[in-house]
Amino acid sequence: MIQIKLDLEKVFLVLFFGVFLLLGNGFLFGHRLQHDYPYAYLASDAFQHQTRAQGIKDAGSYKNEPSYIVMGVQNAVGYYPPALYHLGVILSYVSGLEVYDTIYFLVFFFAAVASLVMYFIIKQFNKNVALISLPVSLLVFSGGLYTGFAWGHWPTIASQFFLICVFWYSSRTDLNKSYIFLGIFTAATFMTHTSETVFAAIYLVLFFIASSIINKKIGLSLTKNFIFGAIIALIAVFHYLVIFRYVWGVRQTFEFAVSKTWDNPTMYLSDFKLLLLFMAAGIIFSLLSIRKSLVPALASISMIIIGNGNYFGFREKAFQLRFLWPVFLSFLIGFGIYQLLKFLIKEWKTSYSIVLSVAMAVLIITPAVPLMPHYRLLESSGLMDSLHWESFSWLAKNTEKGAKIYFFYGDIYSQDALLRNSKRMHYQITPEGMVDAIQKKEIRRVYDSELPGDGGGGGPYRKSFFSFGFGIDELPKDVRSPKQDICKFNYLVFDRAASQQAFAQYNLLVASELAKKEYIHPVFENNYVVILKNNNPGADCIEQRNF
C-alpha cells in the first residue's frame, strides 16, 4: 500500500500555478480554452504567429513559408524560429483544439512554469526566499507587460522560459551529464527566439567568470561542461542556424543603437514602485552572500542590466526581455523582504514565508493598495469577431489556391497579419487612399493599395544549402506597386460596417457598382462582410465616375 503524504510545498506550488493561469488567461480567455475564433488577440503580431503555426499544420511541416505570408513568393523556406509553432500545432492535434487556442495557451503555460523553475533556482539558496519571491511573478500581468502576451510577443516569452531553464542548469552543474541540459535548453532558446540565446551566452560567461573568482581557480569540469553543452546545442540547431545566418543575418543585421523608448507598452524599473526598495536591498544582500546566492543573484542582476540594454545598444531586444522581468527579478525582491524581516524576527519559520507569500499575492492582485505595482485585469475578445472569422474561413475553404483577394476598408484590417487567415495572396486598400477617394467623391478602378506580408526575411528561397535568394526582391514591379487595379482580383471583400460610417457607405457603393457586371456576383455575405467574385479578372469591371 502506497501512502500519500500531504506536502505543503507541492500544494502551494500547484495553487500558485492555478492562480497564475486564472489571472493570466482565465479571465482573458473568457474562462474557455476553446473558442470559435482567435480570441483575445489584440494586435497584428499575435495573428502573425497564429497564421504561421496554422500554415505549418496545413502543410505538415515548416519546410516552407505559406506563400500568402510572404507576399505571394512560392517556395520560401520557413525562416522563423520554429519551436513554439511546432509545439502549438502538436498540442492542437493532441488536444483537438484549434491552433489559435493552443499556441496562445502555451505562452501562458510556459510563463507559469518559468516562475516555478525560478522558484527551484532560488530554493537551492533559501526555501523561504523562494516562497516569498514566487508571487512577484504575477506582475508579468501588470501594466504594459500584459501586452507581451496579448499583442503577440509570444516567441520571446517562450524563449525566456528556456533562458530561465539555462539559469537552472547553471545551478545544477554538479549533476552527472548536466551539459545535456545546457545543450538542450540553449538550443531551445535559439529555436524559439534567437536573441535570448545571446543573453544566455552573456549570462554563462558571467557565471563562468564569477565561479572562477569565487572558487579562485578556473574550473576545468565547468569548461568541459560548457564545451559539451555547446556541441549538443550546435548539432541541435545546425539546420536552422544556417537559415538564420544567411537569411536574418543578411536581411536584418543587428545594429547596436540606443533607444530610450519603445513603441510597445513596457515596464521600467520605477514601475516596481515600493518593491524597488526591496529589490535594492536584495541586490546588496545578495552581493554580500554571493558565494551562496550566485545563480539567482547573477541571473537577476544580469537580467536587470540586459533589460536596460536599450540604453547601451540592445534596442527593442532589451525591452522584450522585460516581459518576464518580474520572474527574473523576483529573487532580489523576495531576498530583500526576507532579509529585512530577519532583522526583526530571528526565529523564522516556513509558515511565515507562506503567509507572507499569500499576502504578497493579495497585495499584487488588489488594485487599491498604494505604492504597489498591480496585476491588471484584462478582458477582451480582441480584434477578431465571429462574423469576420466566418468570412476568412469561407475564403480559405472556398476560393481557388491561386486566387487573389482585395480587401476594401475594414476597421480591423489595419492589423494586417489577420488577413493571412484568408490563406490567399491578398492586397488591401490604404486608409489614405480610401479617404482620398471619398473626399474627391470618386469611384475608381485603381486604388492606393498595399501588399501586406512578412517582408522581414525577404521571402528566402534556397539556391544551395548555404546560399539563399530573396523572392520578395524579385517580385515584378506591378506586384509591389502601390497602385492596384481592383479589376485584376478574383475576390473583393467589403465590410458593411465601420467606425467611420463614410467608409462603410463607400465600401457598399463600390460593391454595388461592381455587382452591376454580370460576371461579378456576391458569393458570401453575413451581417458584417460581403465577398464578391470576379469571374473575368482583367476586364473593365467598374465604371469610374463621381458620386
Next chain:
Amino acid sequence: MNKEIFREIKKELMYVGIIFIIFLIIFKIIYYKDPFLTSLRFVASLFWMFVLPGYFAMLYWKEKLNFTERLVIGIGLSAAVIGIASYYLGLIGLNIGYHGYILPAVIIAAGFLLSHYKKQ
C-alpha cells in the same frame, strides 16, 4: 533495475496521477465554460506532451533531484526536445500530425531505458 526502483517509479507515477486530477479540477474551475471532456482531453494532452515525457526523461537524475523539481524541469526539457525534434521530423517528411503521438512516446521510452541502464 531492481524492484525497489520500479516501486519508486510506481509511487511517483501515482503522484503524477494525483497531480493530474488536481490539474483537471483547477482547469475545470478556471475554464469552467468548457465542457468537461474538453478540459479532460486538454489536461491529458499537457500531461502526455510535457509532464510524462519530462518525468521519464528526468528519471536519470532521480538520486540528486526531488520529484517536484524533476517534474517542473522535465516540462521544460520535453518542451525543448519536442519543439526541436518536431521541426526536423517535419523537414525529413514526417507529417506533424503524427509528432504528438510519436515524440512523447519516444522520450518516455528513452528516459525509462536510460535510467534503467544507468551505471549505479
